[in-house]
Amino acid sequence: MKKREPKIRDKKRRGEWAEMIFMARAAERGIAISKPWGDTTSYDFVAGRPGHFAAVQVKCTLFEIAEGLEKGYSCTVCSSNRPYRRGSFDFLAAYLIQEDAWYIIPEDEILGKKSISLATNCVEARYEKYREAWHLLGDCREDENKGIDMEGCAEEILSHGME
Numbered sequence: 496m497k498k499r500e501p502k503i504r505d506k507k508r509r510g511e512w513a514e515m516i517f518m519a520r521a522a523e524r525g526i527a528i529s530k531p532w533g534d535t536t537s538y539d540f541v542a543g544r545p546g547h548f549a550a551v552q553v554k555c556t557l558f559e560i561a562e563g564l565e566k567g568y569s570c571t572v573c574s575s576n577r578p579y580r581r582g583s584f585d586f587l588a589a590y591l592i593q594e595d596a597w598y599i600i601p602e603d604e605i606l607g608k609k610s611i612s613l614a615t616n617c618v619e620a621r622y623e624k625y626r627e628a629w630h631l632l633g634d635c636r637e638d639e640n641k642g643i644d645m646e647g648c649a650e651e652i653l654s655h656g657m658e
Contacts, residue, residue, distance in 0.1 A: 513555035513590045514539055520597060524629050537574070537583035542632050549632060552583065555590040560612060567620075568593070573609040581606060586631065589613060599628040 503509040514530075521528050521542060529541045538550035556570040570589045573579060579602075587605055589598040591614055598613055600622060605611055613622055625631075 509557075509592075510553070510555060513592075514553050516590060517551075517553045517588050517597070521629075521632070524632075526629070526632050537579065538585075542586075549585040550583075551586050551588050551632075552579070553588045553590070555592055556613070557592050559593075565612075567612050567614045569610050570598075570613055571610050572605045576609070578607050578609055579605070597627055597629070598622055598625045599631045600625045601631065 503512050517540070518528050518530075521540075526542050527544055530539070531541065536550075537552070539553045540551045542549045542551050554570055554572060556568050558569045560567055560569045568591050570591075572587060572589070574583075581602070583602070585602055587598075587600045587602065589600065589611075590596075591598070594614055596614065600611075604622070604625070611622060612620075614620075614626070
């Protein structure tokens with residue numbers, strides 16, 4: 496597979512670009528996305544619908560690692576060089592630019608860490624089960640078949656003696 500070459504050199508702009516890619520990929524899967532105003536929250540997006548919201552922190556990486564026979568990518572998962580605190584978000588969405596691949600990782604999996612290794616060729620690759628794991632945001636999908644059941648509402652009203 497041909498690796499994708501990064502075109503955006505500025506780290507901040509590359510992060511903003513990755514956020515746009517995340518929004519597009521989530522929308523393709525029917526996941527509703529909202530962007531909080533400002534940049535003071537510990538998460539970048541809210542995914543979901545009423546009763547099924549999840550806070551998502553988006554990160555991207557270009558940093559290749561090679562230690563012995565292990566190869567992959569290192570992704571920073573901290574803020575201001577400090578690990579995120581519990582409750583900062585629900586999921587980390589990590590984008591491997593060269594591989595054009597997303598990892599949707601629950602917060603508990605990265606707590607206390609400053610960086611994680613992704614897309615490694617190691618047999619015990621810890622995060623590979625989260626590669627393209629958009630299904631973890633499944634409860635956040637909009638259900639196009641759900642709507643207001645007007646007939647059911649009318650029956651309920653009539654059964655309670657109200658007209």
